[in-house]
Amino acid sequence: MKYLDEYRDPEWARRLAGMIAETATRRWVVMEVCGGQTHTLMRYGIDEMVGGQVELVHGPGCPVCVTPVEVVDKAVAIAGRLGVIFVSYGDMLRVPGTRSDLYRVKAEGGDVRVVYSPMDAVELARRNPERRVVFFGIGFETTAPGNAMAVWKARREGLTNFSMLASHVLVPPAIDMILASPGNRVQGFIGPGHVCTVTGYADYEGLAAKYRTPIVVGGFEPVDLLEAILMLVRQLEQGRCEVENQYARSVKRLGNAAAQKVVAEVFEVADRPWRGIGTIPRSGLRIRQEYVPWDAERVYEVEDIGGPEPEGCISAEVLQGRKKPEECAEFGRGCTPAHPLGAPMVSSEGACAAFYLYRRRTGFGSAA
Amino acid sequence: MSGTGLACPLPLALPGRVVLGHGSGGRMSGELIRDLFLPAYGNAMLGRMEDQAVVGIGGCRLAMTTDSFVVKPLFFRGGDIGSLAVHGTVNDLAMGGARPLYLSAAFIIEEGLEMESLRRIAGSLGRAAARCGVEVVTGDTKVVEKGSGDGVFINTTGIGLVREGVKLSAAGARPGDAVLLSGPIGEHGIAILSEREGLEFEGEMVSDSAPLDTLVAAMLAASREIHCLRDPTRGGLSSALNELAAQSGVGIEIEEGAIPVRESVRGACELLGLDPLYVANEGKLVAIVDERAAGAVLEAMRSHPLGAEAARIGRVSGEDRGWVRMRTTFGTTRVVDMLPGDQLPRIC
The missing domain is CATH 3.30.1330.10 (PurM-like, N-terminal domain)
Structure with missing residues (x-):
């Protein structure tokens, strides 16, 4: 595939791994924030290639994983209502709520549909005026513009049968939380390339300076990630703590102004709970007052089910990079993708699922 | 952070209803057969779980x-x-x-x-x-x-x-055997998906639906040292190989670079967030063949129109029994697992 294969070139990848080995004088701890990057690192075995010089720890960047259980419960409750078409990205269907998940709602007769784009949900609302369509708008800054656009369009067209259950989170406050935590081991970050395509990386410059920690905005292909790791190792070896942009073919310092504009039009920054982590101040987006009729959270009154969540798995530590999935006693035993205990085992971008899929079983592959 | 502590939900009890994942051909389908159908009417023949x-x-x-x-x-x-x-x-x-x-x-x-x-x-x-x-x-x-x-x-x-003298079984793979694949994977699944979703891709997406009996006849004419045959339909190549590894009690090692995937399918999978290893085929087969016969069988496959792009994709090993491992193009190794349920598109 043109424009893609060059970033998967094994020869180039091996050269970069060699350069990382030559540059590093000690072993550094690097975190990739984004779940898409985790997936690539595991799929191509990059942790194995650089394991001697760099310990890769996996960050909280899987939107499915960090969506709070209360929100999943709300989705389950709304999806089960008569006359509702509940529309979601595929990953969210299996995420366990307190009592059920969207798959089971569907099996019990709920009209739950999977789409690739929020605009498909708007189209469903247009075509089914007698039904109420609710879109499950989750994600980081990456999906926010598309989701905002769907709400904006629905309002402009006067589509009163469309609404969105929004659960948006922001990356920089999460990085801040990780760096500020007393047990932090992370010495450098691979920044989230898709998020920064939207937001730019000016916000990250403050973080790098505040915590004297280098951040390299990276892409999603193996060569991108190896390049970003090399850039981080160089900075760490030279004692620099700058924000650098490896993913320049997509990311500009100030990001995409049009996307930011529609996000600001529909959403405002708010405190947000992260599943497995807790509430992080000003770390999410909620739908603005002017758009309340399109905010499913306020349109549908849903009782808080909020059963106490037992301490069964270590997803909090995994999401913050303090522990590897393999260090969990339930990993691969009580917790598998077929029967997940925690959300990181559900999405293919979740660190536990990526480990399970590509790295399970001792004796090979696990160089780290 | 607020320090609310860990936040993992209780595992839900086994589902009280059938969900779509039970029909995906992946692990959930296997569990349904093992836990519900076999106890109800299983026997020695059914228990072999052959096609x-x-x-x-x-x-x-x-x-x-x-x-x-x-x-x-x-x-x-x-x-x-x-x-x-x-x-x-x-x-x-x-x-x-x-x-x-x-x-x-x-x-x-x-x-x-x-x-x-x-x-x-x-x-x-x-x-x-x-x-x-x-x-x-x-x-x-x-x-x-x-x-x-x-x-x-x-x-x-x-x-x-x-046929006389033929003894094929999903339990027949032995360490040292060669793993052959009859052609590029993922075409049926992508053709159906693009038709269903109204997606237009560069290059036409055509299902590979085809009868494989004459291809098998040609292979068996070349050698009777073919141990297992499977057509990797629902669940794709990964499910077929995992079933063979489990039923034969062997490990299977495949080479990522050796598995043929058409450019158009690769592009569509990239866009949809799918892995061709898990996408359905309706006109392909995997053959596990005694190493000494592998050359002749591969030759016979390539001489047949439905096996023109056949390739040797790996070998059977005595290690890591029940597992499928893949050597990536980067020289690293990873597990190739069965899907738990449906193959879900990734979202970003």
Whole structure:
């Protein structure tokens, strides 16, 4: 595939791994924030290639994983209502709520549909005026513009049968939380390339300076990630703590102004709970007052089910990079993708699922 | 952070209802068969979990298989539910080394289906059967109320005679055997998905739906040292290899760079967040062959139109029994697992 294969070139990848080995004088701890990057690192075995010089720890960047259980419960409750078409990205269907998940709602007769784009949900609302369509708008800054656009369009067209259950989170406050935590081991970050395509990386410059920690905005292909790791190792070896942009073919310092504009039009920054982590101040987006009729959270009154969540798995530590999935006693035993205990085992971008899929079983592959 | 502590939900009890994942051909399907169907009516033959049963009747070894077809849309590039219903069952017989002879065809039709569509499907089924040299010798027709079906569902049952001296089994792989694949993977699944979602991709997406019995005949003519055959349908190549590894009690090691995937399929998978290893095929087979016969069998495959792009993709090992491992193009190794349920698109 043109424009893609060059970033998967094994020869180039091996050269970069060699350069990382030559540059590093000690072993550094690097975190990739984004779940898409985790997936690539595991799929191509990059942790194995650089394991001697760099310990890769996996960050909280899987939107499915960090969506709070209360929100999943709300989705389950709304999806089960008569006359509702509940529309979601595929990953969210299996995420366990307190009592059920969207798959089971569907099996019990709920009209739950999977789409690739929020605009498909708007189209469903247009075509089914007698039904109420609710879109499950989750994600980081990456999906926010598309989701905002769907709400904006629905309002402009006067589509009163469309609404969105929004659960948006922001990356920089999460990085801040990780760096500020007393047990932090992370010495450098691979920044989230898709998020920064939207937001730019000016916000990250403050973080790098505040915590004297280098951040390299990276892409999603193996060569991108190896390049970003090399850039981080160089900075760490030279004692620099700058924000650098490896993913320049997509990311500009100030990001995409049009996307930011529609996000600001529909959403405002708010405190947000992260599943497995807790509430992080000003770390999410909620739908603005002017758009309340399109905010499913306020349109549908849903009782808080909020059963106490037992301490069964270590997803909090995994999401913050303090522990590897393999260090969990339930990993691969009580917790598998077929029967997940925690959300990181559900999405293919979740660190536990990526480990399970590509790295399970001792004796090979696990160089780290 | 607020320090609310860990936040993992209780594992939900086993689902009280069937969900779509139970029909995906992945791990959930296997669990359903193992935990529900086998306890209800299992026996030694069924317990082998082959794609076909081989029974001895009057000195003949008779292969029997059945398959139901629920594809949506009914018509797609490269085929339709009628031809698919023939190819699927003929292929399950062929994977047991049998020469397919007779089919049944049962139609469950939803009220309101256009008669013309049904005529086209029946015609296509008939032509496909004729091409395979099998006769449809019995059938059944049911009509269900509108909303109780999806146009039409077809079940076909097939019987055939296992060729003299052929002993194929999913439990037959041995360490040292070669793993051969008959051609590029993922074409059926991507053709269906692009038709269903109305997606346009560069390069035409055509299903690979085809009967594999003549390919198998050519392979068996080249050597009888073929130990297992599987057609990697639902669940894709990964599921087929995992089933073979589990049923034979061996490890399977494959080379990422050796697995043929067409550029168009690779591009579509990239866009949709799918892995071709998990995408369905309807005209491909995996063969596990004694190393000494691998060259001759591969040659025979490549001489057949349906195996022109056949490749050797790996080997059977005595280590990591029950597991499939892949050497990536980067020289690293990873597990190739079965899907737990449906292959879900990733979202960002």
